[in-house]
Amino acid sequence: DDVVEEKVDRKKAKKKLTPGQITELIVELENEVNKLPLALEKLPSDHPSRPDLLEKLNKTSLELESLISQKKINKKSKKKSKKKSNKKSTKKKEMKPKSKKNKTIEPIGEIRAEKTDRDAAIELDSRGKPLSEKPSEVIQHMIRDLSDPADLSFVDSEQALERKKKRNLTG
Numbered sequence: 001d002d003v004v005e006e007k008v009d010r011k012k013a014k015k016k017l018t019p020g021q022i023t024e025l026i027v028e029l030e031n032e033v034n035k036l037p038l039a040l041e042k043l044p045s046d047h048p049s050r051p052d053l054l055e056k057l058n059k060t061s062l063e064l065e066s067l068i069s070q071k072k073i074n075k076k077s078k079k080k081s082k083k084k085s086n087k088k089s090t091k092k093k094e095m096k097p098k099s100k101k102n103k104t105i106e107p108i109g110e111i112r113a114e115k116t117d118r119d120a121a122i123e124l125d126s127r128g129k130p131l132s133e134k135p136s137e138v139i140q141h142m143i144r145d146l147s148d149p150a151d152l153s154f155v156d157s158e159q160a161l162e163r164k165k166k167r168n169l170t171g
Contacts, residue, residue: 032060033061
């Protein structure tokens, strides 16, 4: 009977147990370890089965310790694997696109002083128009001034006639 149990135990040891199975075995062995001392206390000291019970108690306590250590090893290996996966994820997080900030462009060479009111007055031509305008823009503006009709303030000819009549009546 003991030989068969040892073979079964060896087979269990060879197979990899899941964490759930390990905890179940631990609970069973703890119950057994707790029951054996009570059974030993009930038996007289010169009883023939007492040495067998002591041996069984030692075996179960050793099995219990080995299962507990195996469970701890499983926890450590899981922690290690989690750490590795965390390292991979942090590498991905580190590769962020560079933020595009508005950088001020500074001229190379002499630093010019800020423009004052005098500078603004100097940059106007004799008519008071800024010199920075292109000649083509100035010409287009002059053409528009000449081509616009004088009666722009009136929306249409009827309104112009009504105003003319009012002037004649009052005057």
